[in-house]
Amino acid sequence: MMGGVGGSEFIGSSARNGASIDTQGRAFGMNLNGGSNGNVPVIGAARLFSGLNGYGFASLSPGQTLRIDMENGTLAGGVHLGWGIYGSAGTGELVDFQLFADTNPATTHGKADYFIHDNAAGDRDTGVPVTDQGVHCEFTALYQYTDLSEDYALAITPKVAGAATTVLYGKTLFGGVNNELFLFDDNGDPSAPPDTAAGYLYFNNMAIVPAVPEPSSLLVLSIGVLPLIRGRRR
Secondary structure, rough: OOOOOOEEEEEHHHHHHOOOOOOOOOOEEEEOOOOOOOEEEEEEEEEEEEOEOOOOOEOOOOOOOOEEEEEEEOOOOEEEEEEEEEEEEOOEEEEEEEEEOOOOOHHHHOOEEEEEEEEOOOOEEEEEEEEEOOOEEEEEEEEOOOOOOEEEEEEEEEOOOOOOOOEEOOOOOOOOOEEEEEEEEEOOOOOOOOOOHHHHHEEEEEEEEOOOOOOOOEEOOOOOOOOHHHHOOO
């Protein structure tokens, strides 16, 4: 994390949230510890995809699937967290897609579900209730450079015994040109208490299938990029 905007990243066990998405006792963790000097506490990390599109940018190829587990614990007030994908058509990067949990009634309209944000419908209720047991997600790129109404498929499976898998389709902002994965935890209110008392945010089991060479490390987003996580999804 750069600049001390109220958070930290670490490798540790997600079992401290009560559930676990660990591999050999470890997962990638994020937590907020409150803002300072009026700063909104926010933290994020990103990693580029390895394949290249026609513009020379990293991108998922049609037919490739990004797999990721997320365990958000019990949400505190004011929290907006989840994962998403940046996209670009050669004119700069913007949020292409997000899956998120949010406690702002103006966003969720009172629904305690996971939401997605994309170009087709803005913020959309997945119908999958937010859980502190973790969710397994699979984002599949269907097409690139297309005006079709659907260019991705998203499968969400709560990590709860007997849970069903929900499959949704949508359209990304840049027509399936997906550059990088980003992970984020945003309190949205500098005066709000830290969310650590309600649980940390964890990710694990990130993979792309069919497999491509993995980037060597997570790239921590700079202060200049982090405040745009919330603003860009609208």
